[in-house]
Amino acid sequence: MKVLVLGCDGQLGVELAGSVPENVEFIGLDLPILDITDAHKVLECCRKARPDVIVNAAAYTAVDKAEADVQGATAVNVEGARNIAVAARGVAARLIHISTDYVFDGTRSTPYEVGSMTNPLGVYGRTKRDGELAVLEESPGAAVVIRTAWLYSKTGSNFVKTMLRLMNDRDEIQVVSDQFGTPTWAASLAAAIWAFVDSPAHSGIFHWTDGGQTSWLEFAVAIQQEALALGLISRKIPIRAVETKDYPTATRRPRYSVLDCSSTQAALGLKPEPWRNNLCEMLKRASPG
Numbered sequence: 001m002k003v004l005v006l007g008c009d010g011q012l013g014v015e016l017a018g019s020v021p022e023n024v025e026f027i028g029l030d031l032p033i034l035d036i037t038d039a040h041k042v043l044e045c046c047r048k049a050r051p052d053v054i055v056n057a058a059a060y061t062a063v064d065k066a067e068a069d070v071q072g073a074t075a076v077n078v079e080g081a082r083n084i085a086v087a088a089r090g091v092a093a094r095l096i097h098i099s100t101d102y103v104f105d106g107t108r109s110t111p112y113e114v115g116s117m118t119n120p121l122g123v124y125g126r127t128k129r130d131g132e133l134a135v136l137e138e139s140p141g142a143a144v145v146i147r148t149a150w151l152y153s154k155t156g157s158n159f160v161k162t163m164l165r166l167m168n169d170r171d172e173i174q175v176v177s178d179q180f181g182t183p184t185w186a187a188s189l190a191a192a193i194w195a196f197v198d199s200p201a202h203s204g205i206f207h208w209t210d211g212g213q214t215s216w217l218e219f220a221v222a223i224q225q226e227a228l229a230l231g232l233i234s235r236k237i238p239i240r241a242v243e244t245k246d247y248p249t250a251t252r253r254p255r256y257s258v259l260d261c262s263s264t265q266a267a268l269g270l271k272p273e274p275w276r277n278n279l280c281e282m283l284k285r286a287s288p289g
């Protein structure tokens with residue numbers, strides 16, 4: 001089976017490239033070779049590659065920057081996603097498209113189900129929601145949309161890497177304590193995506209994150225504890241709680257965005273690993289000894 005991964009140099013793309021199953025022939029494309037906003041080029045690349053499945057891991061992911069760059073975020077997250085779905089239909093490939101917990105407004109206090117009403121708070125979330133709609137419209141019955149959350153890995157920029165850097169450079173840090181979600185190792189999302197590649201019967205919206213829930217503050221504390229134990233940082237610094245209202249950012253983020261992954265568990269027979277176990281595993285792999 002041939003699988004074309006778009007956005008292969010991003011956090012998720014690198015994890016996908018590093019975990020290709022034996023029965024899969026992997027083709028990866030990213031900027032500057034393929035810009036997904038170029039509909040003709042997307043179709044041309046798909047015709048050349050002739051994939052059975054396309055995974056769209058490419059996205060405009062700069063959440064705050066998107067507020068001042070609506071056009072840029074829309075071009076990639078909505079029109080880019082649409083271009084890929086149209087091309088997938090053109091070459092009769094299945095499409096697995098990745099979306100986000102930020103399609104929700106965070107006003108709930110129980111996990112969001114796949115059918116829960118979306119109501120994004122910012123440009124990034126809105127463009128990702130519109131991208132989902134474009135994919136499902138252009139590739140009905142042949143597309144899987146997987147919403148995930150709080151992704152991190154050893155590559156790219158993410159919360160875990162930022163915390164490790166700040167814990168080395170600063171004498172104290174402040175972390176938001178009143179936003180709740182589920183940290184998700186990009187490697188565990190990659191495993192779920194490969195399981196979907198292998199399960200052609202599924203289509204529609206699914207959720208996948210690691211197990212459990214936490215706040216950014218508790219996540220930072222866990223990163224510090226595990227990193228100290230592994231010798232990735234040499235000293236413990238105070239981590240102070242700050243409320244969202246006292247930590248202004250360009251975009252509003254959902255207060256609570258835990259995703260209910262039960263339909264994915266049932267569809268694939270997979271059980272999410274508790275988020276802290278995966279954090280520990282990722283840090284172990286990043287540790288020198």
Ligand SMILES: NC(=O)c1ccc[n+]([C@@H]2O[C@H](COP(=O)([O-])OP(=O)(O)OC[C@H]3O[C@@H](n4cnc5c(N)ncnc54)[C@H](OP(=O)(O)O)[C@@H]3O)[C@@H](O)[C@H]2O)c1
Pocket residue numbers: 006007008009010011012013030031034035036037056057058059060061076080098099100101128147148149150151152156157
């Ligand atoms: N990161 C998170 O916390 C998070 C949370 C929930 C959902 N998600 C979703 O998960 C998916 C993967 O995220 P990620 O963290 O792996 O993102 P990432 O590290 O930012 O990777 C995205 C990749 O897409 C590429 N890209 C951007 N614009 C493109 C274009 N016009 N044409 C082709 N490629 C383009 C980027 O290239 P450049 O680096 O050169 O721009 C990058 O290699 C995305 O759909 C994202 O929305 C992420």
